[in-house]
Amino acid sequence: MTQQKRILTGDRPTGRLHIGHYVGSLSSRVKLQHDYDTFIEIADIQALTTHFERPELISDSIMQVAMDNLSVGLDPEKTTLFLQSQIPSIAELTIFYSMFVSMNVLRHNPTVKSEAANYGYDDMTYGFIGYPVSQTADITFCNADLVPVGEDQKPHLELARKLVRRFNDLYCPDEPLLKEPEIMLSEHPRLMGLDGNAKMGKSLGNAIYLSDTAETVKEKVSKAVTDPSRIRATDPGHPDICVVAKYHSVFTPGEHADICERCKAGTIGCVACKKELTNSLNNLLDPFRERRAYYESHLDEVRDIIRAGNDRANAVGNENIAKIKEAMHLNLGGVQA
16 A cells, blocks of 8 residues: 655644635645645744744634634544644754754745745844744654645745755765655635735734634625725726735636626626625635534544644654654764663
């Protein structure tokens, strides 16, 4: 029997997940879990890189993120959902990799620079600038074959591949221990915010959350940015600059072309267009709400799922780190603890 390839992906617990996360990653996880050994990390340590002064937010968000993953259809029998801080091998690998990656490489990483600008960081902390090293440890503690990411995370993955090659060249050139992770880019580009911002973000107040009620979705969509030049419903519109039209291309792809034509012809107004989008979004989110309601009333079951995931992740990680330490001659001449 052919062994399944392994996937590693995950989320930072800095708040509830939104439909941008679903489009960019969660929907792929649901499909891939049937064909891959799927590891999903709740990256609470990495959340500290930007929220180290708000640990209570991270703690409160862990269960929210877990339920978001379970609500969209992830099967705990087929996936390993685990908490990063509970896997010591990840922390060890982060330290090992930091020994042979330069600060210049990290400082010039495009994603690091972009995120630093987003958060207004002039002086980056050691943890923040070393985020790509930590991410490499996440991927390689379980020797993942494949990492589904958005376009913005591609530089991190390229660095991870370089660090893996460097490790193998240094410590096990004849029989490489670590796999170079393959990159699986999201089918959809980043989903813009309801306000037209290029990014839908938890901190920007422009997101529709997976846990939002039907009424909340309706209210949020009603405020979404459309063509500012349209005064009356019969005015010809410009769907290429309309947030709602862009959402239709993702959530109602079969009707998108027709909606755009009607918009241009002035035969559908913004209110009616938003109503159609609201219906589509709520049809998508209804089964998620039903599953979430179950888990919200069975929180101990969610905790047990995470604990079981921690146990499996540690079993895999401990086996791999033992081999890595042996290759690095970090076994005290054969005498290990």
